Amino acid sequence: MSEAQWQLIASLLPGKASDPGRTGSDNRLFVNGCLWVLRSGAHWRDLPERYRKWKTLHKRFILTGGQVGDILTAPALLDGFKTEAVLADKAYDSNALRQIISDSGAEAVIPSNRARKVAIPHDAAIYRHRNRIERCFNKLKHFRRFATRYDRRAIHFLAFIHLAAAMIWMR
Template identity: 50%
Template sequence: MKRYELNEAQWAKIAALLPGKANDPGRTGSDNRLFVNGCLWVLRSGAHWCDLPERYGRWKTVHRRFSRWCHSGVWERVFDTLTADRDNTYLMLDSTIVRAHQQAATGKGGPKDQALGRSRGGLTTKVHMLADTLGRPLRFRITAGQAHDITAAADLLKGQKAKAVLADKAYDSNDLRELIAGMKAEAVIPSKRNRKVFIPHDKAAYKHRNQIERCFGRMKHFRRFATRYDRRASHFTGFVHLAAAMIWLR
């Protein structure tokens, strides 16, 4: 097994979730494992697609197929299936800034409508994440880097159930607290300094929030997550879900 590639146990968990099985319409994906390993090589190394080792096939063919799977939501469906065995005692919200390489803003149309924006770090993208009690990713939303953390919170929590929702001060808003109360969950969110009446929170439970920060740290071992090289937001989102799937496959 080459570096970055799936082992037998990992492959067994996702093989049946990929298109191209014998009972699927269209062409059979007999090389699915080789293709996924090629995508993982690009994700982990951060290299250009044209530098893909020859053992994975022609890079243009692999890139074209990766793009198709991004647009059809294959990576997201695989990730969603893996998250079925979750621990919903706590749900945690957080976000991270991803610095965008200059090549992410090149091409026709530039950064328009591709989740790219300007923040303190320059050209950036923000990844909003919902995680379970163990800090494993459950859901993502991708926005321009200057977007406030709380903008994606309601969408991330939609349809979720938990005993408590943990988040930092950036998520301290009355609307979000009401939404969490509507889930019949406790809001474990410290109050902002400008709040006239401080709302107490469970400090013991809040200590668990470091799990989501550690998850972001693990995901940033994947260089195409740590730095955005992809011009299209759909391609970057595909890599995000592939990296998250690998967290669940460990």
């Protein structure tokens, strides 16, 4: 992590001297250790000694199942959001999901699945913006641990997503 990147996030991390509770001995070393695990895809136990005790880093680091179809969690993800449109690919083409989107007052911008007998039209101009989302996921997948989903606990996986997203944002 460069000095400029560190300056952007240093004040956001818990464990500073001004924070209540315990103070992190070296937040930068902690973040660099987490980045090493994220980039390499290695297990925490394989963390090089220069990052100190792997167990300490892992404890400090503390969605859905990896093989579960995303359409099952889509309603929960949409709950509470107010938007004009919901962009999704053909895998999300279901009458139930379209109804949830419609009930929220948004437009479903979802191409019809080939199995659908009567195709439902979608706004192709808006759908093209979905490419930005795909590019974001492609950037996230450059981090091996994100791409292979080694973490069993959703909270750990989500924490790595936040860390990877922050690194992409700081480029």
